[in-house]
Amino acid sequence: MYPQSNTASQHAIVADFRSDTVTRPGATLRKVMHDAEVGDDVFHDDPAVNRLEAFAADMLGFESALFAPSGTQTNLIGLLTHCQRGDEYLVGQEAHTYRYEGGGAAVLGSIQPQPILNQPDGTLALADIAAAIKPDDYHFARSRLLALENTIGGRVLPMSYLAEVEALARQRRLSLHLDGARLFNASVKLGVPAAEIAGHFDSVSICLSKGLGAPVGSLLLGSRDFIGEARRWRKMLGGGMRQAGILAAAGEYVLRHHVERLSEDHYHAERLAEGLGSLSGLQVTPPQTNIVFVRVPPAVAEAFASHLLQHGILITGTTLQRWVTHLDVDRSQVDAAIRIARQFFESRA
CATH class of the missing domain: 3.90.1150.10 (Aspartate Aminotransferase, domain 1)
Structure with missing residues (x-):
């Protein structure tokens, strides 16, 4: 579309x-950006970026977070961190990571996507997921990761479904990544903290510049070791920004004030x-x-x-x-x- x-x-x-994504910062948000204390984020010493990452990690129940320019990049970094060349990730046919992000995982990471038909409610049928997981055989790509999206096309994945998906993934030794570009829309709709949704996943990408209204930026969240490796991928992809605190300050503000x-x-x-x-x-x-x-x-x-x-x-x-x-x-x-x-x-x- x-x-x-x-x-x-x-x-x-x-x-x-x-x-x-078309929202524009108002006077309050522009002042927050103007007043931001900045440093050099590539050296990891931009105080506004560090505060944003720490706040978001605590808010969503993860050890660490990484600020990047876009959701396309945080999703790609997540896939590259989870998977190696020749690995495979399972993903919905309608998912943004598969359909609208330029094939980045395949082009830049040599990661094979295994698309699965989305059901009318946006879910992936558990039987379809199980059937798509490859045997441990060198004829096949290694099934390494299951990537979901919530919301997907504005539809919210039920909490009971997330629990079932997590159980299946753990049983089959798959990692779990969530494209949570509109995670907070799902949280508000369900009436549950975003951390409860995020808790079913090993990594989560959230967008600050969609409904939350920041001008630029997304976050990838995961364990401390995972984000440490992700930071290396961000550098390789050109996502290391310098005085990024001007943008990060806006991100922290919208997380604090624009969710409800x-x-x-x-x-x-x-x-x-x-x-x-x-x-x-x-x-x-x-x-x-x-x-x-x-x-x-x-x-x-x-x-x-x-x-x-x-x-x-x-x-x-x-x-x-x-x-x-x-x-x-x-x-x-x-x-x-x-x-x-x-x-x-x-x-x-």
Whole structure:
């Protein structure tokens, strides 16, 4: 869906629903960044980065954490740290690490992905996972790691499922990595601390620049030894930043202040889904968190997308649209988007 996003370079933007990555730091966050005490993070002496890593590790129940520029990089570092050349990681067909990260594990790490069909609720069937694990035989790549994503397409993996997956992985001697780019959306939806979700995994990647609203940055969390090795991979991948405390200070602030407010995004997504779902011809998947999927009849899909763009509503997709609520979308913008969408169908009645 990413290549199909529309832009409003020639139109006044009413609301940007393309992704929760489009948020911009407000005055408070900009001041936090301006006032950040910095050092050289490659030498591991940037105090703001060190505070962020320590705070996040404690918050999620890990020994250590590593700050990096992007979630794509923290996921890749996690895979490279868990796996060696010729190893294999099991992953969902819809997972970001498999589908949207440029094949980095295979290209840069010689790690073979073993994709597994995602179920309608976003899970991987336990039987499918078990069947995909290779025998200990030199004809096969070594099955080393199982990577899950939560949320995945806005869907939340149940806690009971995570417990079952962990039990299977431990039994079959697989390590577990979580792409938790939107882990806190899952936490808020389930009403459980993020550490309880993260506790089922050996490593977790979290994004600071999606719903939480920091301008840049992600974290990889794991054991002290794991992160020590991950730090070497970050250097090789060019992820070692110098006075990164300006960004890390924003990351710590959003972890402290922007988690609970994710419930507002979930509410706005529900309101958006109800409004769009009331329009003739649109098929809307009820959201669990902050992502709404809308199927548009092919006969009007291009015209509808053009109408939205012309009226300042940014979304991704055409026949299958993705609308994402976030920090910079309020109730009035949701209502405006519904009204603009309704005008399109009323004009064709």
